[in-house]
Amino acid sequence: MKFFIDTANLAQIEEAQALGILDGVTTNPSLMAKEGITGEENIRNHYKKICKTVHGDVSAEVIATDFEGMIEEGKTLAKIDPRIVVKVPMTKEGIKAISYFSKEGIKTNCTLVFSVGQALLAAKAGATYVSPFLGRLDDISTDGLGLIEEMRLVYDNYGFKTQILAASIRHTMHIVDCAKMGADVITAPLSALNGLFNHPLTDIGLEKFLADYKKGNV
Ligand code: G3P
Numbered sequence: 001m002k003f004f005i006d007t008a009n010l011a012q013i014e015e016a017q018a019l020g021i022l023d024g025v026t027t028n029p030s031l032m033a034k035e036g037i038t039g040e041e042n043i044r045n046h047y048k049k050i051c052k053t054v055h056g057d058v059s060a061e062v063i064a065t066d067f068e069g070m071i072e073e074g075k076t077l078a079k080i081d082p083r084i085v086v087k088v089p090m091t092k093e094g095i096k097a098i099s100y101f102s103k104e105g106i107k108t109n110c111t112l113v114f115s116v117g118q119a120l121l122a123a124k125a126g127a128t129y130v131s132p133f134l135g136r137l138d139d140i141s142t143d144g145l146g147l148i149e150e151m152r153l154v155y156d157n158y159g160f161k162t163q164i165l166a167a168s169i170r171h172t173m174h175i176v177d178c179a180k181m182g183a184d185v186i187t188a189p190l191s192a193l194n195g196l197f198n199h200p201l202t203d204i205g206l207e208k209f210l211a212d213y214k215k216g217n218v
Contacts, residue, residue, distance in 0.1 A: 001179055004056070004187035006167065008035045008046065012190045013053050019193075024056035026131070026167065026187040028087070028111070029063065044080060051081035059109045059129070061087035062097075070097040078106045085109045085128060090118045095125045102126030109165060119151045123160035129185065133168035134178075144168070148181040172196055 002023035005016045008031040016022045027050070032038075037046045047060050058081070062073040070093060074086040078101075085107040088094040098108045102125060109129040110122035114137060122130040132151060134144025151164055163184035169175060172195030178186045 001183065002056075002163075002185040003193065004059075004165070004185055005054075005193065006031070006169070006187040006189055008032045008037060008050070010049060010053060013050060016190055016193060017054055021193075022054060022056065023185070024058060024083075024085075024187075025050055025054050026059040026087070026109070026165070028059075028061050044076075047077070047080050047084065051083045054083070056083065057085045057107065057129075058083045059085045059087040059111075061111065062089075065089070065091065065093060067093045067096050067100075070094065071100060074101055074106060074108075087111050087131075088127075090114075090122065095121050098122065098125040098127050102128075110162075111167070114147070116147065116150045116154055119147075119162075119164075120154060123155060123158075123162040127162045129163045129165040131165045131167040131187075134166055134174060135168035135170040137168075138170070145174075145177050145181060148178055148183050152182040172198075 003021055004024040004026050005013055006026045008027045013025055037043055050058050060077045062070045064070045064073045077086050078084050086101055087109040088097050090110055090112045098110055101108045107128040109131055110127040111131045113119055113130055113132045119130050132147050137144035148166055165185040166178040166183040167187050169186055169188040169192055172192050175186050175188055175192055
């Protein structure tokens with residue numbers, strides 16, 4: 001299972017990379033805006049910095065919504081660094097673009113996926129990754145994890161190579177549940193990744209080990 005961090009914040013990417021368990025980064029226009037990164041050139045430069053920091057795939061989202069625009073933008077993004085994965089929205093134009101990029105050998109991430117039918121289209125188009133947004137489904141009282149489970153079943157039925165990249169992860173248990181459902185990748189905020197470390201028995205146990213060591217070594 002791959003761990004991606006879902007942020008455009010360089011300090012957080014560095015912190016996760018330093019742990020030695022990071023496999024990539026996902027961004028989107030909202031995450032870029034949150035860091036105050038605006039303008040085509042600044043955005044491209046920021047992707048360059050991210051690619052230098054992380055040793056893995058970096059999703060960069062297109063803004064164009066028409067086929068020709070997505071192709072032009074995607075090719076420009078892909079030229080930034082071999083780590084770049086062109087992130088394309090789940091629309092008819094987007095599926096056409098993913099199919100095109102797939103034939104050109106450009107990696108893609110089909111984003112804004114909320115149903116098995118959409119996931120099937122992304123796999124048929126040859127997407128490298130598909131991003132089901134589980135938190136946003138949970139937000140509207142729909143079973144986000146259930147979608148991951150159904151996608152796993154359908155992809156395994158046909159041996160689709162598209163990797164299920166569980167996105168819109170809000171907390172640590174989402175990560176654990178995605179692992180149970182067989183997601184290939186999770187992308188999560190740093191807080192959710194850090195939550196995996198926590199267990200009170202680990203803290204208590206370590207405290208006791210150190211105290212016992214001190215008793216014998218005063
Ligand atoms: O990767 C997609 C993700 O950033 C969306 O998360 O929390 O805005 O639903 P959220």
